[in-house]
Amino acid sequence: MLRIRIENSRSRSGKHACRALAFVVSKEGLEIREPIALRTETVKPLYAKGFAYYLYTDLKDNELLVYVTLVKNLRNEVKGYIEVYTTDGTKVFRVKYVNGKIRCVFGNRRYWSVVEKVLMHLRIPYRRINLGTGVCFE
Secondary structure, eight states: OEEEEEEEEEOSSSSOEEEEEEEEEETTSOOEEOOOOSEEEEEOOSSSEEEEEEEEEOOOTTEEEEEEEEEEOTTOOEEEEEEEEOTTSOEEEEEEEETTEEEEEEEEGGGHHHHHHHHHHHTOOOOEEEOSSSEEEO
16 A cells, blocks of 8 residues: 655745645556545645645556655745656656756656656646666666
C-alpha cells in the first residue's frame, strides 16, 4: 500500500501556493487516471487556505504512480519535483522542475516518457530537458 500526500493550498495573501498531485499511469503510458483511494487521512496543509490529506492506494502489476509536487513563490517562480514509483513503492525516477527547466536527479531515464505524458496531461510547460545530470542510468 502506498501513502501519498495530496495538497492544494495557498497563503493568506495568495502570493504563495503549493500543489501536490498523483496519477496512476500504465507502463506503456497509454492510460492516465487518478489513484483509487482505499483510505484517506486529513493533515494540515503547507499554507493557510486549502486542504491536504494522505491517500492510501494500491497499484496493479503493470502500473506506475507519478507524484507531482509544485510550489509557486512570490515572484511567480514554480519549483518542484516529479517522482515515479513502482507497485512495491520503490522510487525509480525523480526529476526537478524549475521555471520550465527539467533536470534528472535520480533514476532510470526510460521512465521519462511516462513523466512526459503526465506533463502533457496537466499542460505544464517546459522548455529545456537535462537528463544527463544526477544519478541517472539506463
